[in-house]
Amino acid sequence: MCGIVGYTGERECAGILVNALKKLEYRGYDSAGIAVFDGDRLSTVKAKGKISEGLEPRLAALPRFTATAGIGHTRWATHGEPSDINSHPIGNGRVSIVHNGIIENYRRIKEFLTEHGYGFESETDTEAVAKLLDYNYNGDPLDAIIKTVAELEGAYALGIIFREHKNRIFAVRKASPLIVGQGDGEMFIGSDVTAIIEHTKNYYLLEQGEIADITKDGVTFYDVHRNVIQKELQQADWDASAAEICGFPHFMLKEITEQPSALKKTLAPRIKDGMPDFSECGLTDEMLKNYHHIYIIGCGSAMHAGIVGKYIIEGLARTPVIVDMASEFKYRNPLLTKDDLVVIISQSGETADTKEALNLANKVGADTLAIVNVVGSSIAREAKMVMYTLAGPEISVCSTKAYTVQTAFMYLLAFKVAYARGTISEEEVKQLTKELMEIPDKVQICIDKQEQYQKVASRLMSADSLLYIGRGLDYALSMEGSLKLKEISYIHSESYAAGELKHGTISLIEEGVPVIAVATQQELFAKTASNVKEVKSRGATVIFICTENMPSLGGDVDYEVLLPAARDILMPLVAVVPLQLIAYYTAVLRNCDVDRPRNLAKSVTVE
Ligand code: F6R
Secondary structure (H helix, E strand, C coil), X not given: CCEEEEEECCCCHHHHHHHHHHHCHHHCCCEEEEEEXXXXXXXXXXXXXXXXXXXXXXXXXXXXXXXXXXXXXXXXXXXXXCCCCCXXXXXXXXXXXXXXXXXXXXXXXXXXXXXXXXXXCCCCCHHHHHHXXXXXXXXXXXXXHHHHHHHCCECEEEEEXXXXXXXXXXXXXXXXXXXXXXXXXXXXXXXXXXXXXXCCCEEEECCCCCEEEEECCEEEEECCCXXXXXXXXXXXXXXXXXXXXXXXXXXXXXXXXXXXXXXXXXXXXXXXXXXXXXXXXXXXXXXXXXXXXXXXXXXXXXXXXXXXXXXHHHHHHCCCEEEEEHHHHHHHCCCCCCCCEEEEEECCCXXXXXXXXXXXXXXXXXXXXXXXXXXXXXXXXXXXXXXXXXXXXXXXXXXXXXXXXXXXXXXHHHHHHHHHCCCCCHHHHXXXXXXXXXXXXXXXXXXXXXXXXXXXXXXXXXXCEEEEEECCHHHHHHHHHHHHHHHHHCCEEEEEEHHHHHHXXXXXXXXXXXXXXXXXXXXXXXXXXXXXXXXXXXXXXXEEEEECCCCCCHHHCCEEEEECCCCHHHHHHHHHHHHHHHHHHHHHHCCCCCCCCCCCCCCCCCC
């Protein structure tokens, strides 16, 4: 949610900043801008809209900047509509800043500054910070930053430049992420590694309240008392090509096709002697035996992975699992105790609601296990135990490979809990684990059948609204299918437990309403087939997704997608692929911006 970048070095910085912003555009694309040291001035160029439509043409129309240091921002609007004036960088000619986060007490700061003669142009909370910095500035930038952050309530990652401190960039953060990249004779800041990876793999993670003072030759870190801090240089374990589109029309399609390798990479190191192995995070069988409850918490697709987890953990381990939407968890005063395990799922590791849920769990004293994709992210650092999904960077706003590897983790956890609790034997765990490792090949088979998803998409593209139905794990999965479709194609869709349909929702069915029915569970097949009949006889157009070993429903369905068979409980990992690709091709046919759906951002760092 908002991406910030900065560069200081010997090269011309405008192009470097714009390219880095493009890498972060998945965090927000309402507007973008840069501010650079331009002779004795700070020059700012910013524009509403995506970078290619706003900032780039505006820069192209200006004489080329020769500046070698500056900051940049790509915005997901919170305070103030997307507009040129509300775009960042924001400043007053003496100081300029870029901000990711929300300043909760900005009104009070604004009032104070207005009384002291400051005027405000934008509707943003950020302008209050820029002007407060100016107010506190007396020639010493560090002093101004320390005084300013002491006044701020809320979340922020800030990149700051002062006209009088040429080619020097300052950065500070609380709650929102920020890294400092170290190159050879050049330094960077970025909201995440994606922004800098094409220049360097070496970076420092800025911790809460730390301040970075950066020149082209290096960085000095301070705490809020101005003490110098020593920090360890980190190294990204992936390279620039992982974040490149590599000839695919969209990142989403690229990331869907990466799922077999993401699954293998995530699973293989966590299996030892045929058994799930969680020793890297310290979660033992003894601990798993003793937890009273397991909570699984996440938002959106991450929560959907958790719902699959609930079904399989409860089914195999006979242990109660409570799945919560992170945004509801804290505020429903949950019956959480220190004897519970809280599993936190997040791709970005920065989702504000999920972080709040983790804070609460830590406060209560429950054990917390984070399943996170972004290494070193806040959730990864704040949980007691962490295991990383090894999906590589996910750029498309719409999550695909991250969901799949999160779900794969749910299986490892379920097998482990069930073994620890003695509800399944070692042989059974080994057999299940072996079958889990065969899933990536079945996922590949689904990926290779793109034509059939395109056909389904051509039937869905003109729909106003549609339903996904399924029972048991198929219901859990259909939630994810429905979210994918509505998120990127803007077609309204709902997922319903197939048996629940006749308690109200079936009244929505009329001639031609598409219903996507998922039926991969042998035991529930006959029941789902009856529900299909019910909607078909009321005029629905039925797209039926089932395994190839199941009986055909003949004239009851309009289009059938056949999946390679696996053990029932493993089927969500296979069946999600057609759901992702149907959503993808529907969005493509509707000319939607697949990787950057309207109103959304990848990393949702506000509650
Ligand atoms: C949907 C999607 C979102 C995220 C959710 C959580 O395609 O991407 O629903 O799953 O915002 O994000 P993370 O996993 O980063 O916490």
